[in-house]
Amino acid sequence: MKPHITLSLLAAVSCWFSSVHAQEVQNSSPAIGVSPLQSESRSGVLELMAQPEQSSSTRTGLEFIPIGTAYNLYTTLNNSPSQVACLPELNTVVFIHRHNAGTTGGSGGLSFDSSTDGGATWTINQSLTPSYNAGAEPEVIGGRYPSITLWNPPGNTLTDNVFVLAHGPELDPAAGGSWGSSFHISTAMDMDYLNETYYSTDDAHEDYLTGGLMTYNDGSIWDLKTFVSGNYFSTVKHVFHPPSKTFIRNEHVFEPDWYVSDGELVVANGEGETSFDPTGTIGYAVLLGCLSDDVVKTMAPVIYKTTDAGATWNQLPSFDWTAMPLMEEWMFATVDAGEYIPYFEQVSATVDVTGRLHIFSEVFSRYTSNYADSIMFIYSNSNVFLHLSTSDGTDWQGEALGYTTLDKAFIGSAEIQNQTQISRTPDGSKLFFCWNVSDSLMAYVNDRPNIYVKGYDVVSNTFTETVNLTMGTAFVFDGFFPTTAGVTLDNGFGEYELPIVFAVPGATDLSPPQFYYIDGVTFTDADFVPAEPATAAFTYFVDGPTVLFNNNSLFADTYAWDFGDGYSSTIEDPVHTYAVPGVYNVCLTASNDLSTDEFCQDVTVVLDCEPPSPLVVLLVSSNQIRLGWSEVPGADYYQVQYRQAGTAAWSKKTTITLNVKLTGLTPGTTYEYRARSNCAGSFSSYSPIESVATTMRLGSTDPADPAIYPNPTTGSFYIQTPQSSGSELTVRVVDMAGSVVFEQVCDGSEEEILVETGLPSGMYLVQLRSAQSCQEIRLIIQ
Helix, strand or coil: CCEEECCCCHHHHHHHHHHHHHHHHHCCCCCEEECCCCCCCCCCHHHHCCCCCCCCEECCCCEEEEEEECCCCCCCCCCCCCCEEEEHHHCEEEEEEECCCCCCCCCCCEEEEEECCCCCCCEEEEECCHHHHCCCCCCCCEECCCEEEEECCCCCCCHHHCEEEEEEEEEEHHHCCEEEEEEEEEEECCCCCCEEEEECHHHCCCEEEEEEEEECCCCCEEEEEEECCCCCEEEEEEEEECCCCEEEEEEEEECCCECEECCEECEEEEEEEEEECCCCCCEEEEEEECECCCCCCCCEEEEEEECCCCCCCEECCCCCHHHCHHHHHHCCCCCCCCCEEEEEEEEEEEECCCCCEEEEEEEEEEEHHHHHCCCCEEECCCEEEEEEEECCCCCCEEEEEEEECCECEEECCEECCCCEEEEECCCCCEEEEEEEECCCCCCCECCCCEEEEEEEECCCCEECCCEECCCCCCCCCCCEEEEEECECEECCCCEEECCEEEEECCCCCCCCCEEEEEECCEEEHHHCCCCCCCECCEEEEEECCEEEEEECCECCCEEEEECCCCCEECCCCCEEECCCCEEEEEEEEEECCCCEEEEEEEEEECCCCCCCCCCEEEEECCCEEEEECCCCCCCCEEEEEEEECCCCCCEEEEECCCEEEEECCCCCCEEEEEEEEEECCEECCCCCCEEEECCCCCCCCCCCCCEEECCCECCEEEEECCCCCCCEEEEEEECCCCCEEEEEEEECCCCEEEEECCCCCEEEEEEEECCCCEEEEEEEEC
16 A cells, blocks of 8 residues: 655645755756655455546547646646636636746746637737746745636626736745745736735735635635645635726635644645635635544545625534445455545535535545554555535535546656546536546556546536547647636537646656647537436356356446455456355446446356266275275265165265275175265266175185285285284285295284285285185286
8 A cells, every 4th residue: 555645734734845846946856756655555456446447438629739838847736726717708718827937037937828719829928927027026936836717897898808817825035935925916818907916914924825716707706725824724705996907805714623633733735725606606615624523533625605605604514424335435445454534635626506516536545543643644555536516514425437546656756646627617507527647557657647527417417428638649648737727618509618738747847847728628418418327137147167147237337246255346247157166146236427236146056066987996805895086076075876786776875085985795796886976965977887896705704804905906005904913914926827926924913014016917816814814815916
C-alpha cells in the first residue's frame, strides 16, 4: 500500500508551498518519476478490479489549440481554483495563468487568454498585472493558483464590455515570503477599467487559496477563501460597483470546530469551493476537513448551506460515510488493516436546477489501524472517483465514475494529480464530469494520464457514455492537470460544449508548460440515453469439474461473479473449474450507471468418478490376498468385491486407503475380484473382473502361514510372517527341473524378510521350512 500524505496543518502547508516556490529558482528537478514512498500490494483488490479502470469510448473531431504558457508548472496544480470560465450567451471563453515564460515581471505576474468564438481562435497572454510587472507593488511577491470568471452587465451584447474578475493568493513579504495576501483584479475585455488590487483580509496576512469563483444569473459572483491558520474560512461575494467599474468584496467568515489530531487541525486547507444554483439563491460552501463531533474521524466534506442568496448559512449535519453502500462497495480492506474509512482527497462542487449539491471527489481507502498515526497520513493504493449529491447532508446518493490502483508519480517535485472537475449547463439541468488518470493496463505509475469526460442529466437521471478525449490523438498519455469551466457553452439547440484546458509539462516542474484548449468537446441531448435498470441472469453448463457460465443479463455493462468457492471474476462469460465436487451458490452482480442487480442459483458439480484401475496383487498366501491401486481424483472411498470363482454372491470390503487385505480365504482356491470408487456420494462403475488363486498349504495346519510378495516379481521378494515363530526359517528356491537354485537361512523372528535371489525370469517353487511348518509357493520372476 502506498503512503499518501495530505499536508493540512496550515502552518506546515504554508511552509511546504513556500519551499516549493523557493525551488523555482534553485531546483533542477528530474522529469517524471515515481514517488519515493513505496507501495505494498493489497490482497483481494486486483481480482475485484480486473476490469479496466475507465470503460470509455473516444471522440473524433476534437482540435487541440495551443494557447498560453507559464514560467513553470505551479499554476494549474490545484483542483479547486476556477481557471477556465465561459459566458454562454456571448460564446466567450477565458483561461487565467501565471505569466508566459519571458514576460516582463517574472513568474509572479498574471495573464489571461480569451476566445470570443467558442474556443476556435484565441488572444493569449493579456497581462492583468502591469503594476506588479513594473515593480510598483512591493507589498506582494507574486500571484499563484489564480481563478477567473466573467461578468456581463445587464442587457449587454458586446464582448468588449464584459468584465473579467480574477481572485487568488499572493506570496506576502509580511508573512515571510509565504502565503498571506490576495490579488483582486478586474478589467473589461477590451482592457479598459483595469483595477489591480492587492489586500489581506483584516490585515492579518493569513490569506490562502481560493476556489469555485463563478458568476450566477442574478449577477452575483461567489468563491471560497481559506486562511493559513486553518481556524476559519470565508465565502466571498463580489458585487459590481458601477461608479468605479470595480467589484466590492463581502466576506462571510466560518469558524468550524475542527478536530485536532497529533496537534494538527484536520482540514485540507485549499480544497474547497462555494457553489450556487443558477439563480444564485441556494448555495453551499464545501471544504474538506474533520469536525470534533464527527463520529468517524477522517477527511470528508464539511458543508454549509444557504437558501437566501448567502444572507444566512447553516451547517449541514455530519455524515457517516462508512455506512454508505457505495463506500462499502469501493473501499477495500486488507489483512490487519481494520475497518475501512473513506478519505476524501479533493473536491469540485456545483448545484443543479433543483438546488441539490453535487460534488466530484477522489476518495481513498483509509483504515482504523491508521488511527495510531495522524489522520493526515494514510495508506492506500485504491482511489475511486465518486459523484455524490445531497440536499440536506443526510440523503447522500452517488456512483463511481472511475478508479485507479496506480502509485503516484511526480514531475520534478510536482505530484501528478487526478484532477476531478465538475461543470453544469447554464440552466443546471445537466452536469459534466472531467478527470484524468493513467490506466494500469498501460502504466505502472500515474505518469501517462488521459482525460475523460462524462455527462449526467439531473431530470431524467441518465448518463452519457464515458469519453476518453486524448486516446487516439497526438496527446494520448499527455492529459496533465485538466481544468474546466464551472458552466458549459450552450447553443440553445440541445448541444453543450465543455471548455477544457490542460497542460503538457516541460522537462521538469520548473520548465514552462504549454497549455492547450480542447475545442469540440460537445454532448447533445441524444447522448443522454435513458438507462434501463440492470437485470442479472445466467445459465450454465457443467462438464465434470468445469462449469461454463452464460451471462444473460440485460442493460448491464459491468459484472461481478462469486463462484461460491472463494473465487470471483469480472469476465462477462467466465469458465470456472472447481477443485472438489459439491453444491455451490453462484451469484452474479450486474450493474450499469443507474442500478445494480444480483442473481444467485445453486450449481451442482459432480466430478467424473473413475474406478480404481489397474488393481495390483500385492500379496498372495494360502488364506489371504492383498490388493492395491492408485488414487482416483475426487474419490472419497473405495469398495472392493470378491468371491470364489464359479459362485454368484460377492463379499465386499470398504476402505479410504489405497489397498485392502482380503482374509479368511480357502487355500488353493481361485478368487475373482473387482473395485469401484465413490465420489461425493456417487459410485463409479466397477473395474474389470480379475482373478488370482491362493496358494496351497503344505505340512501345516497353522492358519498364519508365511506368504511372499510381490508375486510376480523382478527377482526380489518379501516373506511376510504374520506370527513370527522365533525359530529359523529356511528359504529354498527350486526351478522347474527340480534343482535348488537359491537357499537362504533367515531369522524367523522377523515379521517381514527381504529375499534377493538374482535369478533370471521364469517359474519357480519357493519352499519355506521352519520347525513348525513347511510351505511351497509358486513364484514368477519377470
